[in-house]
Amino acid sequence: MKQGRFLGVFAAGVYAFLHVPLLILCAFSFNRSKFTIWEGFSLEWYRQMFADGQLGEAAWNSLVIALASTVLATAIGTLCAYGLWKKNSKWLSGSLYLSLVTPEIVTGISLLALFQWVFRYWQVQLGMHTVILAHVAFSIAYVLLVVMARLRTAEPALEDAALDLGASEWEAFRLVTLPILKPGIAAAALLAFTVSFDDYVITSLVAGVDSETLPMVLYAMARRGANPVVSAISTVIFLGFGALILLSERMQKNP
Amino acid sequence: METALALRALEKSFSSHRVVDGISLDVPKGCFYSLLGPSGCGKTTILRMIGGFGEPDAGEIVLNGKRLNGLRPYERPVTTVFQSYALFPHLTAAQNIAFGLERRGEAPAAIAPKVNRMLELVGLQEKAGRMPANLSGGEKQRTALARALVVEPEMLLLDEPLSALDPALRKRVRIELKQLQKQLGITFLFITHDQEEALSLSDQIAVMNKGKIEQIGTPQEIYLTPATRFVAGFLGAVNWIDGIGVRPEATRISRATPGNGARTVDAQVETSVFLGDCFHVQTRTSAGVTVTAQVSHKDEPFANGDRVHVWWHAADELPVRE
Numbered sequence: 001m002k003q004g005r006f007l008g009v010f011a012a013g014v015y016a017f018l019h020v021p022l023l024i025l026c027a028f029s030f031n032r033s034k035f036t037i038w039e040g041f042s043l044e045w046y047r048q049m050f051a052d053g054q055l056g057e058a059a060w061n062s063l064v065i066a067l068a069s070t071v072l073a074t075a076i077g078t079l080c081a082y083g084l085w086k087k088n089s090k091w092l093s094g095s096l097y098l099s100l101v102t103p104e105i106v107t108g109i110s111l112l113a114l115f116q117w118v119f120r121y122w123q124v125q126l127g128m129h130t131v132i133l134a135h136v137a138f139s140i141a142y143v144l145l146v147v148m149a150r151l152r153t154a155e156p157a158l159e160d161a162a163l164d165l166g167a168s169e170w171e172a173f174r175l176v177t178l179p180i181l182k183p184g185i186a187a188a189a190l191l192a193f194t195v196s197f198d199d200y201v202i203t204s205l206v207a208g209v210d211s212e213t214l215p216m217v218l219y220a221m222a223r224r225g226a227n228p229v230v231s232a233i234s235t236v237i238f239l240g241f242g243a244l245i246l247l248s249e250r251m252q253k254n255p
Numbered sequence: 256m257e258t259a260l261a262l263r264a265l266e267k268s269f270s271s272h273r274v275v276d277g278i279s280l281d282v283p284k285g286c287f288y289s290l291l292g293p294s295g296c297g298k299t300t301i302l303r304m305i306g307g308f309g310e311p312d313a314g315e316i317v318l319n320g321k322r323l324n325g326l327r328p329y330e331r332p333v334t335t336v337f338q339s340y341a342l343f344p345h346l347t348a349a350q351n352i353a354f355g356l357e358r359r360g361e362a363p364a365a366i367a368p369k370v371n372r373m374l375e376l377v378g379l380q381e382k383a384g385r386m387p388a389n390l391s392g393g394e395k396q397r398t399a400l401a402r403a404l405v406v407e408p409e410m411l412l413l414d415e416p417l418s419a420l421d422p423a424l425r426k427r428v429r430i431e432l433k434q435l436q437k438q439l440g441i442t443f444l445f446i447t448h449d450q451e452e453a454l455s456l457s458d459q460i461a462v463m464n465k466g467k468i469e470q471i472g473t474p475q476e477i478y479l480t481p482a483t484r485f486v487a488g489f490l491g492a493v494n495w496i497d498g499i500g501v502r503p504e505a506t507r508i509s510r511a512t513p514g515n516g517a518r519t520v521d522a523q524v525e526t527s528v529f530l531g532d533c534f535h536v537q538t539r540t541s542a543g544v545t546v547t548a549q550v551s552h553k554d555e556p557f558a559n560g561d562r563v564h565v566w567w568h569a570a571d572e573l574p575v576r577e
């Protein structure tokens with residue numbers, strides 16, 4: 001009994017530690033005061049948020065970058081996973097996972113170095129395209145991880161059966177493997193979208209003047225001092241992603 | 256008889272381990288032909304080479320006069336019932352069966368009646384719209400069979416298609432399978448490690464061991480006149496008495512001295528096991544060899560320790576070479 005009560009308190013503490021910051025953030029985004037004293041309910045910060053042109057542009061940039069890099073990374077990552085599954089090479093898969101454990105700052109600096117080197121020969125500048133390329137580069141490993149997990153549960157004899165019944169290799173992939181992988185690919189795309197939308201370190205290194213993303217603008221605003229608009233945006237982002245994840249769970253349950 | 260499939264000196268190694276070691280055989284048209292051998296003797300490897308999943312290192316595969324070596328699986332006029340059935344989990348039973356017809360570019364109007372006829376043939380009309388996950392083991396097996404047969408292959412390859420079923424169902428499906436093969440007249444190459452299955456189903460059996468063929472013959476031939484000790488032992492129990500093989504059902508025991516013409520050894524009864532339709536009486540000869548005799552209920556009962564004569568007819572000795 002005594003032990004049971006202790007465990008309950010402990011669990012409540014951990015949950016509080018995890019979730020209270022989010023609740024506070026959410027609450028103060030509706031506070032009339034600019035400071036962390038409750039003065040009454042207000043939608044002022046949300047109004048300011050929608051009126052801010054720079055924020056709107058950054059949000060648009062973030063969405064474009066996240067969508068483009070998700071589409072590319074999901075396509076490339078899925079094909080990579082398929083190839084690795086067929087070849088069954090420890091070496092190749094190992095080297096792809098390497099990018100998961102590389103510190104972001106190292107990935108960012110190395111990508112920047114690559115772009116600067118290439119720009120010596122090509123008259124191009126940092127911008128949306130470099131951010132998208134960078135995001136594709138680091139999202140592929142996440143896609144790979146999720147799709148590989150799904151492939152490992154697939155029966156290799158299924159593609160043999162398709163070929164045996166007259167399907168070409170491409171038809172076997174398109175008509176048998178791809179439909180089986182669909183839930184895995186959807187989950188991978190969601191993950192790729194999340195890590196892309198969220199990224200700050202790498203993005204800030206390879207972004208140009210025209211390609212500021214939402215996390216970059218938020219970071220700059222937050223550094224300038226307490227600002228309830230930041231809380232408002234964060235709340236919107238949090239709710240948006242929550243809805244996205246619920247939706248994807250729904251889709252996976254009834255495909 | 257016309258030959259459907261001919262294998263000529265087929266060889267296949269996996270990392271220097273010779274899994275298929277010079278296999279040659281002829282499967283006559285319309286024959287139910289079994290490859291029988293213990294686990295790991297290379298049966299699946301042979302079947303996969305015929306289907307186009309792995310090229311032989313040496314040798315030829317010829318089907319109805321056409322060389323299959325080097326052709327892609329979809330270019331070969333054979334289909335396979337896989338050991339795991341490999342039904343497409345995202346398609347219904349009917350869609351699984353239609354898959355091969357669609358790949359051959361048949362018109363949808365022609366596909367539906369063929370699928371329905373197949374469903375009827377294997378008794379799955381009611382289950383046409385079910386997903387594989389919602390089919391029983393026997394229904395999955397029949398769906399896999401229908402899917403492979405509907406494209407009218409020149410030959411059907413079956414990789415232990417009954418091994419995933421429970422024993423009671425297996426016996427029933429065995430009879431259905433044999434009837435279906437007779438009815439359709441398609442050549443079956445059937446893989447199994449179950450000697451009872453091979454004996455009851457096949458027109459011809461090739462017994463394999465360690466990548467080589469030990470003997471080819473009808474079920475009677477290989478059971479009654481096994482060419483090697485391995486074949487004799489793999490197809491049923493054998494008493495080896497001074498290098499001579501005699502099956503338990505041909506081995507007799509009696510207290511009285513047997514008559515002329517019988518080969519006799521003195522022995523002592525060790526145990527007697529009731530098997531329902533008969534007794535298996537285990538004895539030990541004076542030379543220390545264990546000999547089992549099958550004894551009917553009507554025979555005089557034997558008690559442990561009884562001194563008896565073990566005897567058999569010379570004609571019942573298995574004519575093994577080694």
Ligand SMILES: Nc1ncnc2c1ncn2[C@@H]1O[C@H](COP(=O)(O)OP(=O)(O)OP(=O)(O)O)[C@@H](O)[C@H]1O
Pocket residue numbers: 269270274292293294295296297298299300301448
């Ligand atoms: N792709 C492969 N790579 C390496 N070794 C293999 C491969 N396929 C089969 N083998 C080996 O070849 C041998 C024969 O395998 P095969 O599957 O042909 O046996 P089988 O007679 O079908 O056995 P079972 O009755 O257990 O299915 C086995 O020792 C197996 O481990």
Ligand SMILES: [Mg+2]
Pocket residue numbers: 298299300414
């Ligand atoms: Mg096998």
